[in-house]
Amino acid sequence: MILVNVDSLSASELRSIAVQEGFGNADELSREEIISLLEEKYEEEDDKAVREGAPNSRYMSGLTDYRDIGRYVGDLPGVEELPLSYPDTEIHLIKKDSSWLYAFWSLSQNDSDELQDAGGSLSLSVTIENNGSREEYDIPVSFSDSEWNVGIPCGRGFCRVALTGVYPNGRKNVLALSEPEDLIESYWLEHRNEMKYSDSLYRVYLTLVSTKEGELPDNPILREIIEMFRKEDGADE
């Protein structure tokens, strides 16, 4: 998608886009006023491109965007509306990044009624096993909740979540259990002591991942490792 960089467009181009964006009075507005209106509209959408003024973010993405042109597209021959939820009790866990997992679940009407009739409540039970130690905790959730982000550490192990019914007498009943998600395990995070003897390897690593301006890819684990190498390198000097 190619984002429109509004402040480099001519007044006529801007008017044309403004009309498409629903500003019917665009013909009466100055170039600056249109830019201001469009920037306001795009502020959330084009966060990076507009606020940082990155002139060529277009090169990073794949398709040409005709700027909200989709509203001119007639309805495709659609069939069934998607339901808001499905009548099964289940839970899923997906890795978002090295620090966060995304859990979502659904609860069947039967399970929900049974638990509520018994005066019970729902919990998201989180288990994290990391380097041989196990941590377990419960997050109370409401019957209308259906998703949660779970924070995880790096290490050798996994995280899994369960949707648990909690009864007034303290009894717990696992209603659904997710598949385990591996934690991010990294050799260098666990072998910092070897870094001081690996300066030549460090240079090779840096060559692969640093731009001519010295920028690194946007990856927190990589940045942490390179920072640790830098410190070890500095300590040697």
Next chain:
Amino acid sequence: MNKLNLILHAHLPYVRHLEYPRFLEEDWLFESLNESYIPLLRMLSTLDRERTGFRLSICFSPTLITMLSDEPLQQRFVDYMNLRIELGRKEVERTAKEESECHEMAVHYLAEAEENLRIFEEMGRNILNGFKELHDKNRIELMTTAATHAYLPIYKDYPTAINAQVEMGLRTHERIFGESAKGFWLPECGFYPGLDSVLSAHGVSWCQLASHTVITAKDRSVYGGYRPVELPSGLFGFVRDWGVTSLVWSDVSGYPCDSDYRDFYRDIGYYLPMDYIRPYIHEPEIRVFTGYKYHAITGKTEDKAYYSLAKGREKVALHVENFLYNIRRRGMMIETSGIKDPVFNLCFDAELFGHRWYEGIAFLEGVLRRADASDDFSFTTPTSVILENGEVDRLRINESSWGSGGYSDIWLDGSNAWIYRHIFKAIERMQELTHRFPDQGSLKGRFLNQASRELLLAMSSDWPCIIHDNTSVSYAEKRLRNHLGSFNVVYSSMSRNTVNTEWLINAERSSEIFPDIDYKLFDPERI
């Protein structure tokens, strides 16, 4: 010697709406054909004729090769080009009279469009024939990717879905190119531990990997990405060189940002009078790109300079030299660390060249010519590197991608997470259908096949990415809801043991992809 392993990835989502006389999103294909794929083929064929010693790898996604082989879309491309040529002739006249600064480019665009259309017709309207010829001459290594370019890590709890994406990707490649692919482009560089086993089981030898994977791996990398990575299943990974590719990719300092290069945005479709431009934009009077662009990037100003072909060419020559200089310098640094003949894995989206970066094809040509003429470089492909049987890094790597942050944040965020609730359920129901109806032929078999087709199309990584980027969101959402809604038609009908024949015929007509699909792909016992 620095080994250049250039890998281009050509992909577009499956967009085909014959129910409309013209459809905006089909222009994604037509623009890429006219501005990237045909110019790339022309350039590579010229180098081949001139015996320049180049080699590279190109991935054509199954959705793209299906569209490129589709006769109605081929006809629509011809219509698109004829319209573009008609506009070009008008532009040549107009600019001669009114805007002489643009005249040279108008003549240039017209000549390019005419030549591209000529080549297209000469290839029997299927440019894949030309790329296959280059493959047969050992100039390029053709590879494939997941059937609908699904971002695979998110589906790892569903081995049937992963297998269906891999198997239909490979099968489509084989059906169209007549031989199996050894290389598999991981959509968005998305990898998870275990995916290598799936690929190996299908006979794949190699894939590409994101830049951060080796340094953050579970094991100690000793070659830092400059030799192949042997994954636990024996599959080889080629690690994208961030340092070198960012010379082009960087949205701040990449070559395409140069002020002398042609500006992408300022297009006559947006600023010439409506009465003049109306026949060449979309109804009802929706201004869109026409491809006729006469200005240089210049800077963040309304007063853009006119584009000069000569200046553009000068800049290309400088950037080619700078690109090779950077690789040479990095190669020396790597060799001092004891790694002989480093392999530079240069992975790019093919549409960057020509379409988004107008001078990109000329840049690629310059790199191929200059590197061939130099003793410091040799071209290679992953299969050649593997066959050399040289040193490799044996590593276990983590889940990763080339998206922002290096994981799944683009395809899984607050805006698009809702889609997985529906897709996961559709996968489970598809598995269930294979159990309930294990051996259906004829109409019910076709009905079930259509369900698996709709499910694969819903899994495309393009839809969550478009929703995340907040660009053509309404189209992406409509496509997703349409595919999943269509899947549910089959599921609910089959639950009643009926087939909606009229719907089936329409659905098959609208998605003429994967003609050889078999719904039993989703049978868990088949894995």
